[in-house]
Amino acid sequence: MARYGMVIDTARCVGCMDCVVACKTENGVPDGYCRDWITEEARGRFPTVHLEIRSERCNHCDNPPCVTCCPTGASHVEAGLGRIVLVTHDVCIGCKACLASCPYDARFIHPEGYADKCTFCAHRIQKGEDPACVAVCPTRCMHFGDLDDPHSEVSRLLEARRNHALLPEAGTGPRIFFLT
Amino acid sequence: MELSEITVHRMNPQIDPGLHVWGWEIPVYLFLGGLVAGMMILGGHLLVRGHGRRPQSVCHRLPALAIALLSLGMLALFLDLEHKRFVWRLYTTFEITSPMSWGAWILLLVYPALVAAFLVARGTLRPDLARRIGQLNMALGALLGIYTGILLSALGARPLWNSALLGPLFLLSGLSSAAALVHLLARDREEQTLFMKADNAFLATELVLLVLFFLGLVSSTRVHLEAARLFFGGPLTALFWVFVVGLGLVVPLVIQPLAVRHRVAHTAVAPLLVIAGGLALRFVIVYAGQMSHWR
Numbered sequence A: 001m002a003r004y005g006m007v008i009d010t011a012r013c014v015g016c017m018d019c020v021v022a023c024k025t026e027n028g029v030p031d032g033y034c035r036d037w038i039t040e041e042a043r044g045r046f047p048t049v050h051l052e053i054r055s056e057r058c059n060h061c062d063n064p065p066c067v068t069c070c071p072t073g074a075s076h077v078e079a080g081l082g083r084i085v086l087v088t089h090d091v092c093i094g095c096k097a098c099l100a101s102c103p104y105d106a107r108f109i110h111p112e113g114y115a116d117k118c119t120f121c122a123h124r125i126q127k128g129e130d131p132a133c134v135a136v137c138p139t140r141c142m143h144f145g146d147l148d149d150p151h152s153e154v155s156r157l158l159e160a161r162r163n164h165a166l167l168p169e170a171g172t173g174p175r176i177f178f179l180t
Numbered sequence B: 001m002e003l004s005e006i007t008v009h010r011m012n013p014q015i016d017p018g019l020h021v022w023g024w025e026i027p028v029y030l031f032l033g034g035l036v037a038g039m040m041i042l043g044g045h046l047l048v049r050g051h052g053r054r055p056q057s058v059c060h061r062l063p064a065l066a067i068a069l070l071s072l073g074m075l076a077l078f079l080d081l082e083h084k085r086f087v088w089r090l091y092t093t094f095e096i097t098s099p100m101s102w103g104a105w106i107l108l109l110v111y112p113a114l115v116a117a118f119l120v121a122r123g124t125l126r127p128d129l130a131r132r133i134g135q136l137n138m139a140l141g142a143l144l145g146i147y148t149g150i151l152l153s154a155l156g157a158r159p160l161w162n163s164a165l166l167g168p169l170f171l172l173s174g175l176s177s178a179a180a181l182v183h184l185l186a187r188d189r190e191e192q193t194l195f196m197k198a199d200n201a202f203l204a205t206e207l208v209l210l211v212l213f214f215l216g217l218v219s220s221t222r223v224h225l226e227a228a229r230l231f232f233g234g235p236l237t238a239l240f241w242v243f244v245v246g247l248g249l250v251v252p253l254v255i256q257p258l259a260v261r262h263r264v265a266h267t268a269v270a271p272l273l274v275i276a277g278g279l280a281l282r283f284v285i286v287y288a289g290q291m292s293h294w295r
């Protein structure tokens, strides 16, 4: 069974936000909201300051607290589609427990009332295409694939390069990895 | 100077710059839920002790009031939902890992138990059933009270709430608010004294639980320590120490034992402070939890 994830090369990302625009266009994300975003993290002591630019989104966690706390089953793990985490809109009551439970603040309430977030472009990956953000990136710094397949591009990159995930200490098992 | 700066280019409503998904509705619901839980336990206790046969007993007046208060709480909860027309989805499933789902089903059992207690009060049910119904009310009240706290502790991303002690803490707070309310309503001298004494015990236990709650936070990870700091110099310090601890716990704990020993007059001041303190506790915990985070 596949386990989809992303590997993003922070050495290549320039923070152009094309991924953000692509997602908004592809998924009709309403004005004033976003499913993916850019984070800049500066660390160090001048003059050796290190800047990491990251394209962030829902981590489609292995242990998603947003799924375990959902009272209706609207938030669920899609076992047939790489174990990605999705929300069924007409089952969601908008209680916001999942928003409060996500350590990455990856979710929001869509103006229509249901909980919304990145779907890894489920409609595209079903057809074997890459998510819109991955497909559009001009530096080709994003990679999407099956983390459980040792021969996939994402697995090979993780094998070859130093990488980190976000807040692994929160115990959610995030599946977006950043190459450094 | 060591630089460590994070800039997030995201401005989602209710999420940025800080999580604020729950306003007044959820604290009010948690407070009323806890209060009703306490009323069920105390009213149930009176039924078990056979007070159902005393026409003066306060246990006859509790069920109707509890039904009204719980319905108000449910209304607040409903007002908070963003996708209201799908609220029935709570009852097309049971999600075993979700305290909210447990709560939805517990509430469905609580109503008939309260109605049964109401019928006992009206004298329409066989008195020998009263004891059984009292026990049922006590058990469901305990479940309801604990669930209102566990609901928050299950939300993993908010370090302040990551404590199973929130369950007993909210249960005890519900019991103390309920004891204060029942004391105000009671006409029977024996019952009045009983509930004031009980309230003192509940308040003292609540104080101990609060200390344990903070000990748990400060002896845990950095993010949990930072969550505790919200109350020690952080933005909620005054609200918490003045209203929850000072006026809601310590002052009543000083007044009420004196009143029990007839050193000071019985007034409504201490019970009202206890009830207001219970409400303040829910507001403080719900708001502080949303301010705490892993990053």
Ligand code: SF4
Binding pocket: A057, A058, A059, A060, A061, A064, A065, A066, A067, A085, A101, A102, A103, A104, A105, A106, A107, A117, A172
């Ligand atoms: S990143 Fe947040 S919303 Fe996405 S699966 Fe993990 S906990 Fe759920």
Ligand code: SF4
Binding pocket: A066, A069, A070, A071, A072, A073, A074, A075, A087, A091, A092, A093, A094, A095, A096, A097, A098, A099, A114, A115
């Ligand atoms: S807001 Fe919707 S998806 Fe999120 S926990 Fe509530 S019902 Fe589930």
